[in-house]
Amino acid sequence: MININDNTYKQRLEKLYDWMTAENIAITLFEDSEEHRDPAVRWLSGMPGDALLLLTPTRQSILIPWDTNIAEAMAQADTLIPYNEFGRQCTKALQKIAAFLKLPSGAKIEIPPVTPYPAFLEYVELLNGCDIICRHDGIHSTVVKARAIKDASEIERYRKIAAITNDIIDLLEQKIRAGKLNTEAKVALFIESEARARGCEGTGFGTLAAGPTRSFGIHAFPPYTAGPFATDGLSILDFGLKYQGYTSDVTLTFVRGDLAPDQEPLVILVQNAHDLAIKSLKPSVSALSIGKIVEDYFWEYEKVMPHNLGHGIGLEAHEGPSLRNRADNDWTLEPGMIFTIEPGLYDVKFGGCRLEDDILMTESGAEVLTKARIIQL
């Protein structure tokens, strides 16, 4: 099912074990649950969800899945223990494994940085004698940073996802021009159907299809309705395909009819900002600076973009790097990163325009993987 080299997981784990040894961490816990999705579990084991993954001082991985049937079919780990054996309680699982491993007093156990404060207190109490570590800049963040730089097999997969996405973009343009997809729901369901027909796991996030009366919303609510799409004015279509775990993320804008004097600049400025951003991408440049270039450009025309310029994509629809123009954004662009560039402008009266492509950062600059566009009907 997953065409991933068996060694990929092992190689990723080996690096983590090295980090754990260097930092003297006895156990690292990853948790993917309804409350906290963490694709690190899939990245390190192939298990697509609802599982704990524990890495131990003996360089062993213990996978604790909710659904053992799916784990046996899809996942790789040194040991597999059903989550039900711990009453599906993460604290209990960790406590039992720590006891089994006979950890010395003061042993460091690293838990996910998203662990709620009250749960943290519970771990401290239950794992009496251990040193519970819960921090932004620990092993989990190391994984987030590692995931942001795609390896050769991931890049290959992205070329495949981009090709499928581009096919569907072309089909969408054809069908919409032919008047065959004239409601938000028809457009969104066409994408769902075509995605499955091409072997995708599904869409990477809920498709946003917003006709002219709803395109003013950054993320239209509800995401799509039975209402009209691509009628007179500006319609936004934001979607992604999930293929072997990885998601694409593109946004098209459809423009029909003569635009009002206040609509035209939205379209022109967004197209220009998109091109400007892509031209500005270089390895070793701060991701923040690209966001700033676009915001400054819009500001010359007294326009404000109400969201970030872009974000990494991968096993999550939103992951590192962030292209947010904010002081605490310390991402630097590096070859192998795959991220979106998605300038957008919105007006409550005139509607919105967004153009979003997926970019692979290379040694020599930006490779635009997708063929998103503003389509004049």
Next chain:
Amino acid sequence: MININDNTYKQRLEKLYDWMTAENIAITLFEDSEEHRDPAVRWLSGMPGDALLLLTPTRQSILIPWDTNIAEAMAQADTLIPYNEFGRQCTKALQKIAAFLKLPSGAKIEIPPVTPYPAFLEYVELLNGCDIICRHDGIHSTVVKARAIKDASEIERYRKIAAITNDIIDLLEQKIRAGKLNTEAKVALFIESEARARGCEGTGFGTLAAGPTRSFGIHAFPPYTAGPFATDGLSILDFGLKYQGYTSDVTLTFVRGDLAPDQEPLVILVQNAHDLAIKSLKPSVSALSIGKIVEDYFWEYEKVMPHNLGHGIGLEAHEGPSLRNRADNDWTLEPGMIFTIEPGLYDVKFGGCRLEDDILMTESGAEVLTKARIIQL
């Protein structure tokens, strides 16, 4: 758009202000974000997502939405401030509002119990002088408990959602019997399409359609594929409709052909467990005990159900009460609660069977709102 009486939000807020006064809480923060969805924001203001809601000592609500256009169209609050004014940083927003309110030293600020431990430390540092409260059993849990008991307008809405769900169940049976929905994707997309046509916001969660080769998974992965559905053997279909924010949640099993000797008991035991559970529902009974009745019943036949018997539904697909048979489950059934009953058994070789209905708890017993069924083809 939202047919909710303006007073509903006010009444809910008034109760919270009273609790805040009684507990001497100066500010309560609710956060609905990509990291932590909290439907309390919608329940208290109508804002469907991506916003902060702050309640103040002067009994005022401050809504801080990401998308002000959507907030103006849908939400109610005393004050509305764009999240962008705080650089979309929750800590910063709280810090500025606390400064503006000139809170006395030691003022209690209650933040969501899902706040990660590192973020908690940040709040403590930034809101120097305030007492940051982050606990399981505070104001947020009070809201979770209050949300579990639906009021008259919510129950009315659920009757409407159930009617739409039941219509679609009937249609599904017809179309599947007629051979018109013969793949997982066709079934899932039919539901998406019918939901929108009936004015739903969408489905309440990703539809799970698992044909005979995949029904062994509790939550099949991927949720649906282009593969066959309702062919020989056991197929599971788990879906919900989202209507004005509230979701239904039902599971049908389709049985085609002669069952193997190992398949038949799955079907019979699940149907019996479903009926037994519903018969056992009474107000004032512990929710845990209902889960136990079903687990004990299965155990008589040496079968184990790998998931909980049921869960509340509402603005979330999973909310209180839980019908989990576990010592820490302290929910008691009360009139007005709406929850699922969903016994299921799974076999990696023979497939699975689950039957899930939505139940309204009344003074006199259980009212089964939905018409889920095991359908012999």
